[in-house]
Amino acid sequence: MTIDKVIGSAADAVADIPDGASIAVGGFGLCGNPMVLITAMLDAGTTELSVVSNNCGVDDWGLGLLLAAGRIRKMTSSYVGENKEFERRYLSGELELELTPQGSLAEKLRAGGSGIAGFFTQTGVGTQVAEGGLPQRYNADGTIAQASPAKQTQQFDVDGVLKEFVLEPAISTDFAIVHALRGDRHGNLVFNKSARNFSPLAAMAGRICIAEVEELVEPGAIDPDAVHLPGVYVHRVVEVGSDIEKRIERRTVSQSDANAAGGN
Structure with missing residues (x-):
C-alpha cells in the first residue's frame, strides 16, 4: 500500500x-x-x-x-x-x-x-519558573491579570547529594x-x-x-x-520550491570582511 x-x-x-x-x-x-x-x-x-x-x-x-x-x-x-x-x-x-x-x-x-x-529538571529551580509568579497576562492598566502557577518539585539523589528538581509537563x-x-x-x-x-x-x-x-x-x-x-x-x-524568500534576522558585517570584499 x-x-x-x-x-x-x-x-x-x-x-x-x-x-x-x-x-x-x-x-x-x-x-x-x-x-x-x-x-x-x-x-x-x-x-x-x-x-x-x-x-x-x-x-x-x-x-x-x-x-x-x-x-x-x-x-x-x-x-x-x-x-x-x-x-x-x-x-x-x-x-x-x-x-x-x-x-x-x-x-x-x-x-x-x-x-x-512530563520530566524532572534542575532548570528553573529557585526561580519563578518553579515557584510561580511570572506574569502571563496583563490587564490594560499594567497590573498582572494572570501569573504562572507554582510547579511540583522533588529531591533526587545525584552522586550522593540530594538535589531539587522541578516537574515540567x-x-x-x-x-x-x-x-x-x-x-x-x-x-x-x-x-x-x-x-x-x-x-x-x-x-x-x-x-x-x-x-x-x-x-x-x-x-x-x-x-x-x-x-x-x-x-x-x-x-x-x-x-514549495527552493526560490522562496528567506530573511536574515540581523545582518552584521565586520570592517575586515567589508575590506576583503572591496568595500569602504
Whole structure:
C-alpha cells in the first residue's frame, strides 16, 4: 500500500486548522520558519491561536505576521526580544505569554511527541519558573491579570547529594507546521543545517504535522541514515520550491570582511 502524504497546496494543507487551535511551529529566529504555511494560515483567517515556538518572528516576518494581524491568543516561547508588536500586545494585555527556558521548551516538545507526560529538571529551580509568579497576562492598566502557577518539585539523589528538581509537563499540540529542505512522499524529512533547530521537536509534538519542503523526492531517494525526522511524525507534505524568500534576522558585517570584499 502506498502512503502518499503530498497535498496540492499550502492552502489545502492548513484548511482544517480551526480557530482556537494549538500549534507548534518550527524555527529559531527567522531560520527555518515555515513561511508558506504561515502565510496560508494568515490568508485563511485562522484566529485565536495558541502557538508554541521558540520565538515569534519579527514585526513583519515569521509568526510576526500572524501576531500583527491579531490572530495569536497565546505564545509559549523562550525568547521574545526581537518583536516590538509582541512587547506591545503582551504589556497591554492583548497577548498571553508562557515563558519557558529554551532547553526545557525543546524537551517538553520532544516529550509530548514521545508519549511522555512530563520530566524532572534542575532548570528553573529557585526561580519563578518553579515557584510561580511570572506574569502571563496583563490587564490594560499594567497590573498582572494572570501569573504562572507554582510547579511540583522533588529531591533526587545525584552522586550522593540530594538535589531539587522541578516537574515540567510535556507539550503536545493540535497541529504542527515545519519547513524542511527535502522530503519524500512518505513524509521523511531532511532539514538544512541550523534550520533543523526546533523543527523536528515541533513536528513530533503536533497530533497533525504539516511540512513544507523545498524539494519533493520519491520514497527511497533519501538515505535512511540521512533522515532527520521519520515520516511517522508527518501527516501532510507540501512542495514549495527552493526560490522562496528567506530573511536574515540581523545582518552584521565586520570592517575586515567589508575590506576583503572591496568595500569602504
